[in-house]
Structures are given as structure tokens and as C-alpha cells.
Amino acid sequence: MTLTESILSGDRLALARLLTQVENLTPDGRAALDSLFRHSGRAHLIGVTGAPGTGKSTLVNRLALHFRGQNKRVAIVAVDPSSPFTGGAVLGDRVRMKDLSGDSGVFIRSMASRGSLGGLARSTAGVVQVFDAAGYEIVLIETVGAGQGEVDIARLAHTTLVVEAPGLGDDIQAIKAGILEIADILVINKADRPGVENTEKALRSMLELAHPSQRVYMHHGRALEADAPADANSQVWIPPIQKTISTDGQGIPELAEQIFRHAEYLRSTGGWAARDRARLASELDMILQQTLLDQFRVRESETRYNEILQDVFKRNLSPWEAVALLTRADSSGPRDPDGRNGSGPAR
């Protein structure tokens, strides 16, 4: 039985091994991804983002339990930007899930970024595809941080939940303004806390200011496509605001119902496929960018690269000038009919 077959047959141990390979972007992991990819495209991808202190982890936990009650297989991908330097995932993520442990219908994976955020985004995309192909019907992608990179990871899910909580201070208010625009559903968690009315009022007025009637996907600087046709009869999704108390589960069934409604909306308007395509196009570009850099490094002599870098250190060359020097031969290379690059450096 091949690794791909083992995954498709539901072998958890094989799955765990493959996830590690995919996370580390090994050649074996990549090969398995290639063959699993055609089996993906069935899962409902749900992004959950929001500032620290909003109780996202507990909320995700509760949602997973709820979906398990509907007998759906659930994967949780916890993207954890807090441990980029140690390589390990936060202990809390591992222990918090005790209600779910021992349930073979649930698989939890913490992703720590190792080095670059780009690497994290690429490996998260791969891990999500593996869960999708392995038959997990719900994939919850939780991003612990509140920064742009985490938002980028969460925003291309089918359904994006933005989690807020009452009384987290002024900075949070500022963050809302931007993050609101990616929300399909707004969650006010910790709704038993004082100040919940104010939070709801603030969110509602921001929604009224913002409410983008449709989301347009940009790709290579052009609009790729929109969720819904821009005609007068088109349905428009206004993000609902759902209050929850994830510590005791209040509001969770209602939230799950909103998530289900959103999926229905996307399917009826073509938005589901549009989001799939936007995600895949963005993934292609991420991989393309890294591959071009890798190929450049193979081609370019280490010595020359380092000489130019030294000139930047001495401030004889600006970084832009250095890149122009380094890539001059490259740009004309594949197009050069007789293979001679007059402007290129001698190698």
C-alpha cells in the first residue's frame, strides 16, 4: 500500500508522518501532496482569526466538538506564530484539547513557523490539502496571532471568522477596522464580560461603514473574480455578529448554523469555487516565488553573490542596485537567441 493509499484509507499514523513531511517540505512530502491533490477540494475550510486574548482556541475546540456531534470528521490546524524561534508549538495548544483526545474523528495539528512566514503559509496550505484529501469534512484553521501574515493565512478559507472580545483595550479597536473586512462572520466571544454591548455597537457601526457588498479577488494586480455577480438581483452576504461564551458553549450551535448558512450562500452564488481558485492561484504564486529564488541560487555563483553583498555592506551599492546587477543576465537569459548575454557578468 502506498503512502497515498494509506492516507486515503484513514491510517492516522501514516497521516501524522505525512504531515511532518509536508510541514518540512521534504521531497517525499511533496510527492505525496502531488498525488493526494486530486482527492482534495471537498472540505469546508474555516479560518478563525482575531487578536490574542479573545479565546480563539477554546472557541475552535467547542466548534470541533459541535461538528463531531454531527458526525463530521474535523481537523484543526493551529497556526502558531509565537514559536518561530524555538520550532516547538505552544504547550497550551496541545493540552487544551483534552475534550477531543481519543476521538478518532478529530485530528489536531499545531504549525510553528520556522524562519519565514512565507514558509509557514506554504506548509499550512499543504497540511490543509492533506486533511482535505484524507476525508476531513471540516478543517478549522486557527491563527494565534493578529498580524498581517496570519490574516493572509486565514482569509482564503471558505468562511472566515473574526473573533473579538469585550474590553481588550484601544489597540484592539484599531485592529478591528482592517480585520473586519475579511470577516464572513463576526464572533463576540466572552460575551458574559462587561462591555459586550459596547463591543457589539462598535462592530455594528463599523459594519455599516464598511459592508463590502462583494469580495473581489486580486491576482497579479487584476481582479480575478468576485464572490457574486454584480447585478441588482445578486444576493449579498452581510457578516452576522454572533455572541458566544466558549467556556460553557453558549452560542456555539448558533455559530455553527451561521457557518453552515455561509457555506450555502457561497455554493449558491459561485463564491465557493471563486474562493477555491483564489486560494490555489495564491498558493501557486507562493511556490513559484520560492522556486525562482532557489533556481537563481543554483545558477548564480556564491562568490559573485557574496562580492555584491559586500559592496552593499560598504554602502557602495544600494540593495536595489545590487539586485539589478545580480539579475541582469538572468532577465535576458532564456530569451537570448544565441545564448550570449553581452551585458551579463563573466562567470
Added chain:
Amino acid sequence: MTLTESILSGDRLALARLLTQVENLTPDGRAALDSLFRHSGRAHLIGVTGAPGTGKSTLVNRLALHFRGQNKRVAIVAVDPSSPFTGGAVLGDRVRMKDLSGDSGVFIRSMASRGSLGGLARSTAGVVQVFDAAGYEIVLIETVGAGQGEVDIARLAHTTLVVEAPGLGDDIQAIKAGILEIADILVINKADRPGVENTEKALRSMLELAHPSQRVYMHHGRALEADAPADANSQVWIPPIQKTISTDGQGIPELAEQIFRHAEYLRSTGGWAARDRARLASELDMILQQTLLDQFRVRESETRYNEILQDVFKRNLSPWEAVALLTRADSSGPRDPDGRNGSGPAR
């Protein structure tokens, strides 16, 4: 007088115009950066990061006032990941600085990410270089978010401040673990709040677990260099913990003193130059990556790219397979002695 000369002579209006060009990465902005670059390398770059709700903005404000009292010219670059979608900066950033307005020795710039975090990192690097070349002795780089991308932007400053505050909830505790490793100085702001002793105790025990004796810069997967020589006599910098109440300025002179001490430490150990070089190498690579992608797009026919993308949408090709197809001709291009790429697509 050229734009470069205007900047060097202290023309604030010219500076404001150039910053906009640099932020938008226009050709004119780039040309000015190239000529200004040789004048940079004198400023002390201070990164300030931490979770939302810690009062970073007020702290940065207070620090700027303090440095102004020492007659230093101060620039503030507020990197704001919260408005990636609107393109505007948060109002709060603009109004909070009323104590500093009208002071010609201070320049405040809010950066909003437009689209990608990579773009934000590149334009932030450019803006910092312009301030440096224009003679601002202190450049405070404040990142509003708490995510990996913002950390990446802050970490390559000469001195990185990580700001905490008492009682911000459990998620914050988790975030600390990773972010701690980039801190040169730990600040407990809002130190008049209950729970400050616990925060300090927690930070101290984390420091004891972590305290990396020296920071090693990785580049292309190898260690570039370390802050300090790894011999027995080498000095080691243990991040101090400084309590502040930025609303009334308590602890600010002490914090400024710690920042000064850290600069002295870096200069005496060679760490100053090491951090400069690591920052420039990382900037070079960011620009290189984008340039390679741009060049690829110019070379590659739109039709072929879109055909392959459609095959990914249909799940006939995985994104990795698609990239392999797209870059096959490219990789052999510049090395191909007679310019023919047998494996390449007909164009």
C-alpha cells in the same frame, strides 16, 4: 537642487514626498533611494513590538519626547498591519502624537500594508533608510500587530523592545515564549496595573529558561555571524526588564538609558555591524525574490500561465507540479550554451 540634496539639507516637504514615493515603490523613489543609500548607516534603529493592548504607541510617543529632550532628531515609523484593506492608516496613530506635532525635529510616518506583507517589509526598509540618510539619529519602528510578519520587521533593528502589560489574558502568555527570544529589552508597560509582579515573575523565569547568550544571524540557511565572539571572555547581553507607565512617563528615562547601554554593548562587541549586515542581506533577498518573480512574469506568456492555472483549478495538476512545468525552461535558460531549451514550451 536635486531631490537627494533637498533631503540631505533637511527639507521636510521634500522628505514627505519622497516617503510616499518610497512607500509606493515608484521608479523615482527607487532612484532617490539609490543615491541616498550611501548616506545611511548612522541612525540607531529601535524596533518596538508586542501584543495589542500593551500601550506601545504611547510608549513610543514618550520615548520620542525623551530623545527630543536630548536634542536628537527622531523619526517614528508606525507599521500598521491593521489597515491592509483600506490603504489608509489608523486615525489613532495620527492624532495620538499631538505632543510632538509642530516639532521640526520629529517626523512620524504611518505605514499601511497594501496587499502583501512582503511589500510592506520592503517599503518599510526603504522608509527607514530615507530617515537614516536624512539625518534622523533615532528611528523608532513600531509594529502594531503581534504576528510573525511584524516581528520580522522589528527584529532586525539594532535594539528590539518587546512590550508587555499585566493581565492581558492567557494567549499573551503563549505569545511571550516566542517573542521573548527577539527582545533586547523587555518593557512591562502599564506597570501601575494589578498583576505587575506576576508578569515580571513570569518574564524572569522565561528569561532564565531562554537567555540565548548570543544571537546568530542565519542567511541562506547558514549562520552568517553572531553578535559577539563565542569565547569565554565575551560579554553577554541579558535582556533587562524595565517597568514603565507611559501615560505619565514613569520609567521612560530609565528605558532610554537601557537603550543607550544596549547600543554601547553592540558597538563594543561588533554586534552593531553584524545587525546592519544581517538587515541588508535580508533586504537584498526580499528585493531579489520580487524581482525574479517580476522578470518571470515578463518572460512567461500570460496564456500559458493561465492554461496551467486552469489545470490546477481542475485539480489535474498540483500547485507544485504546475510550478515545475512553469519553471522548467527557466532553470536551464541562462546556462544553456546554445540558447535552445529542448524541454521548454513553444512560444
